[in-house]
């Protein structure tokens with residue numbers, strides 16, 4: 014089962030700024046400019062623009078995606094002219110706290126890789142340790158292989174990948190799954206991209222103990238926590254897609270809400286924003302039920318107001334005390 018390690022490709026976490034892939038006006042498209050033609054026919058500009066529009070912040074992440082897109086595009090052109098270098102290795106690690114957009118970006122990445130012809134189908138199969146590792150001897154290999162079969166032609170996203178490695182248990186079957194993964198990551202790298210995701214410190218430890226895995230990951234991408242302003246923009250974007258809005262006072266109250274929520278345990282960046290909006294929608298609906306006439310009005314049906322947010326327990330209880338002992342209630346802010 015052992016596969017020889019390939020030499021380390023040096024990873025450059027801080028790639029120097031490269032210029033964006035430009036939007037090239039139709040008038041400049043000519044056979045004299047094959048890059049422009051390839052760019053236009055790939056449809057990649059639109060996918061990248063969509064990524065910019067639909068994801069707030071994440072500037073370094075977006076830049077890395079543009080770099081990868083540029084590499085694949087140039088590779089395609091090179092191949093057309095007979096220059097070959099073999100498929101570049103695109104296995105990645107997305108590290109960051111919960112709710113920083115790792116799963117969302119992985120989905121976009123799958124679509125981009127497909128658009129650029131790197132993978133055949135462009136679907137994403139998201140798994141955790143339990144999907145790969147069996148409980149009994151002989152169960153792990155078929156389980157892992159089945160998942161790999163499903164993911165072939167797309168992206169295999171392994172969330173909290175470090176749980177595959179349990180050094181405290183010598184006979185842990187996770188090691189078997191890792192070895193199968195390593196082999197497929199090497200042999201099928203032109204048709205399967207593996208993205209490992211999880212907390213940064215735990216991923217770093219995992220790579221330190223698994224140099225074979227570390228050497229196969231070409232791109233390490235960090236997902237930073239969002240600031241209050243970014244979280245507020247994420248809320249606006251989510252509201253817009255759900256056809257709701259905050260009125261002015263609600264906008265102010267929500268910013269205050271975020272500042273408080275960020276200090277609390279179990280804060281999960283954009284996911285906490287989504288959960289807060291879901292609860293605000295519930296309160297908004299109950300408020301309207303109490304005044305049925307208001308439901309005839311589009312503005313009331315679509316506007317979340319300050320009281321819908323102020324009813325959150327985060328405003329009625331203060332300091333750390335509210336979550337001190339009872340973690341379950343903390344998830345209900």
Ligand SMILES: Nc1ncnc2c1ncn2[C@@H]1O[C@H](COP(=O)(O)OP(=O)(O)O)[C@@H](O)[C@H]1O
Nearest residue numbers: 067068069111112113114115116117247283284
């Ligand atoms: N930068 C962003 N802009 C807009 N929405 C975001 C952003 N990052 C995350 N989200 C949203 O927040 C939620 C959680 O994101 P997710 O990708 O599941 O995070 P993670 O996988 O890192 O835990 C999703 O609904 C996602 O669409």
Ligand SMILES: [Mg+2]
Nearest residue numbers: 115116117172
């Ligand atoms: Mg996730």
